[in-house]
Amino acid sequence: DQQVKQNSPSLSVQEGRISILNCDYTNSMFDYFLWYKKYPAEGPTFLISISSIKDKNEDGRFTVFLNKSAKHLSLHIVPSQPGDSAVYFCAAGGTYKYIFGTGTRLKVLA
Amino acid sequence: KAGVTQTPRYLIKTRGQQVTLSCSPISGHRSVSWYQQTPGQGLQFLFEYFSETQRNKGNFPGRFSGRQFSNSRSEMNVSTLELGDSALYLCASSSRSGGAGETQYFGPGTRLLVL
Numbered sequence: 366d367q368q369v370k371q372n373s374p375s376l377s378v379q380e381g382r383i384s385i386l387n388c389d390y391t392n393s394m395f396d397y398f399l400w401y402k403k404y405p406a407e408g409p410t411f412l413i414s415i416s417s418i419k420d421k422n423e424d425g426r427f428t429v430f431l432n433k434s435a436k437h438l439s440l441h442i443v444p445s446q447p448g449d450s451a452v453y454f455c456a457a458g459g460t461y462k463y464i465f466g467t468g469t470r471l472k473v474l475a
Numbered sequence: 476k477a478g479v480t481q482t483p484r485y486l487i488k489t490r491g492q493q494v495t496l497s498c499s500p501i502s503g504h505r506s507v508s509w510y511q512q513t514p515g516q517g518l519q520f521l522f523e524y525f526s527e528t529q530r531n532k533g534n535f536p537g538r539f540s541g542r543q544f545s546n547s548r549s550e551m552n553v554s555t556l557e558l559g560d561s562a563l564y565l566c567a568s569s570s571r572s573g574g575a576g577e578t579q580y581f582g583p584g585t586r587l588l589v590l
Contacts, residue, residue, distance in 0.1 A: 371517075399578060408479070408565055408581035409518070454517065456579075462508065462531045463579060467517035 368392050369457050371466035379474050384442040386469050388455035391436060397458035400429060400440045402451045403468070409454060413440070445473045477502065479568050479582035487588045493554040496585045500547050500568030507549040508579060509541060512563040521564075524549055525571070553587075561589045 370389045378384045386400075396417040401409035415422040415429045415438065422429050428441045442449055450473050456463040480499045488494050500507050509521040520533040524543035541551040547568075553560055563586050567579035 397577075401581070406584075406586070408481075408567075408583045411578050411580060414578055456518075458577075462520050462523055462533070464520065465510070465518035467515065 367467075368395075369455060369464045369466040371453075371455060371469045373469050374467070375470040375472070377472045377474060378445045380447055381444045384440075384445045384449065384471055384473070386440045386442075386453050386455075386471065388438045388440075388466055389436060390438075390457045390464075392457070392459070392464075393433075393436065395457035395459055395464075398429070398431060398438050399456040399458070399463065400427075401454045401456065402449075403454060404451050412453075442471075445471075447473050447475050449473050479566055479580055481564075481566050481582040481585050483585060484583065485586045485588075487590060488556050489590050490556055490558060492556050493552060494556060494587060495550055495552045496564055496566075496587075498549045498551075498566030498568075498582060500549070500566075501580055504568035504570055504580075505547050506569045506571060506577075507543055507547065508567045508569075509549070509551050510565045510567065511535075512565060512584070513561075518565065521551065556589045558589050561587060563587075 399414045400412040403409040413427045431438045452468045456465045482497045506525045508523040510518040523531045527543045538554045543549045563584045565584045567581045569577040569579045
């Protein structure tokens, strides 16, 4: 039972354009969400978070949108840069643990 | 402030052996969570510790166990290793919660290969 889903295993975007990564969850009790970026052989690096009391949070080139009624969140990266190429994980927070999606591999083409 | 550290970084074991992995959280963080990452499976939650107490556990067999010490350092142990235990094991720390409302910060992981 996959409570957090990232349905696109991979995404390719041209440098300078917008990257949109999506994440769906099933449990309405989740109330805190995180996005991480991961390079091979390294631990995930925290990017941005959002609480369920908000529908948008921005940090530089990264914006996370939350649609609670649809149980959907998305990460927008604008403009995309080649260094953004990595695997992106979303995570949804429950009691004393986070549930992670399976990740989306983003490739930014120069 | 130093980040989360994990030792060893790489490990090769054979089936049937047991292994212990170590995690030192960020200074001041009291919650430590462990995850297993395998290709195509994302990060699977193993367990979470706070003040030496396990507060939550994922759906893993009893061969996977852990503990936390009074200085918040944590260890996880896998007994009777199986080939399927080959994975990247990640440790994450946070101040209090280990869950909703707090960001978790990850270590670099321990890559375990079971032959």
